[in-house]
Amino acid sequence: MPASMLLNTLLRVFATTFARAGLTLKLEFESGDADCKISGFLRPIDVLMIFWMCWTMWWDARTRKFSKGKEEIFQPDVNHLVLSAVESCAEVGSDVNFWDCNISDLEIQLPVGKFLTWTLTTVPSLTDCFTQFVYARLQSCVTSENPSEISTSSFGDISSTKAQDTHLLSPGRAWTISLTFRSSISEEFLKLCCPVDGEEAEENLLYRSSLHGRGLNRFWSNIEGYHGPLLILVSANSGDASDHETSARKWIIGALTQQGFENKDVFYGSSGNLYAISPTFHVFLPSGKEKNFVYSHLHPSGRVYEPHPKPVGIAFGGTMGNERIFIDEDFARVTVRHHAVDRTYQHGSLIPHQGFLPVESLILEIEVWGIGGRSAKQMQMSYKKREELFTEQRRKVDLKKFASWEDSPEKMMMDMMSDPNAVRREDR
Known part of the structure; x- marks a missing residue:
């Protein structure tokens, strides 16, 4: 399915979720087709909720695959992504102080057509969160002995922050960068959001x-x-x-x-x-x-x-x-x-x-x-070990290659400098 149709389907899922929650959304779908035209506007807070919904879908699919859904979900900081949409999609004349603004307080209207274009050009992999979520749920239905347990699973308490936010590359920023790729390098950024196989992001x-x-x-x-x-x-x-x-x-x-x-x-x-x-x-x-x-x-x-x-x-x-x-x-x-x-x-x-x-x-x-993944890190570790070995070898001095200190010209010169008037006899 083309990315544009997947994005339309994702917005339809979001609109349905909003309606069931008793919230209003200024979006209109002309028909029930996946490629139908969408009209209306999105508010910045709506865009934030879309990103959090996609994050939740991605987190659920990933944790089911690598940790059987036992990881505790958290809300990443994706304000930078919302403000990017605001900057690119807002009507001319919208003046926003990007350093001092609250997403929930912004009443700017973002035309949905511009938002769709911005999404496909800036974060083209956003729709993958939806497809991975669907595939993971279908896979769970096939492999689970008791399918009724799948529909009743919950995410539990959702925390809003994580300790890794102390780094410049927070989970939210790593996830955002991963959405700009449609290649294997995207997976390396996703590992920084949710490490697998015992790896730590700081490695x-x-x-x-x-x-x-x-x-x-x-x-x-x-x-x-x-x-x-x-x-x-x-x-x-x-x-x-x-x-x-x-x-x-x-x-x-x-x-x-x-x-x-x-x-x-x-x-x-x-x-x-x-x-x-x-x-x-x-x-x-x-x-x-x-x-x-x-x-x-x-x-x-x-x-x-x-x-x-x-x-x-x-x-x-x-x-x-x-x-x-x-x-x-x-x-x-x-x-x-x-x-x-x-x-x-x-x-x-x-x-x-x-x-x-x-x-x-x-x-x-x-x-x-x-x-570069685990292989690039291992190659660097091997390189550093070789350099340390070469440095240690250069520091070592083989004393057997030198004559005795007592017979060396250096000792004779030092003796003469210490007492130049001393009478010295030649040993015969």
Whole structure:
């Protein structure tokens, strides 16, 4: 079934659920066909409930498959996704303060036609939550000895938060990013929401500036040897650090690479995405015009004279000196430029109300997550063990290769320097 028809069916299920709960929804379906035209509006709170319904369906299907439905469900924070729909679908003239707004208080009307278009382009895998839920329930009916138990199952108490929200990549944000893919990499993000087979989400956290220390060298020592997709998230704030209002102006952006980082003085990479994560969510896919996906350059190890030194830091998109995102070597500041300088990634604002001038902000936190699966992590561990072995071998000194200290020229020179007037006789 096409994604558009699945999305129509999903909205019909949502409207039916709303009606049974005694709530009103301003949606009208022209007929009972799956591909019928839908008219009307959605409020931001309606959009939030749609996302929570999809999350619940996905959670039920996944926990039935991997943990027999024993995991306790929780409500993720998906406000960034709702505000993305508001920003993209609201009528012209709607002024929303994305840093200080309550979803339930927003009375903006979102045309359902625009919402359908936004969903299919921004989160095309959202309808998979519905299909997986149906398949999981049908599978349970086939395998269960007592089918009556399935219809009476409940989710119990639903918590609104989870401890993992302390990371920049919260379960809600990981789930949102997974919805932008229709490939195997989506599963790796879903594992961060609901780990399986005894895995822990933090096992995939390769670097965190508040934990491992700031700076390009600390960053490199933790991600070196990882040859797989990587997600880097940067949290920063707009305005002066002394401004007391900056706490309400925090934002998070991200970049997904399809390979590990390399120490090069030129751009490299085969593909990647840029993300506006918070306060609103947007994904910027490759434009196909250029291939300046990633730039990561450390200081040269030796003291080599460079007449035209290359920038030291990490960058995504743009050109040398005009990068779309640039993180300095101390991980103190991040510079975000207008999309006009970038021909690698699609156009769009990474920060709400971003103007034409570069935005330079103080970095609050940086995280790097490995999205290459268990094999990529094991390869990195093997690489680090080899490096530790080589380092240990270089430190060891074989004393048998040297002559006795008493006969060495170094001892003779030290004796002469300690008492140059001493009378020395030659032993015969």
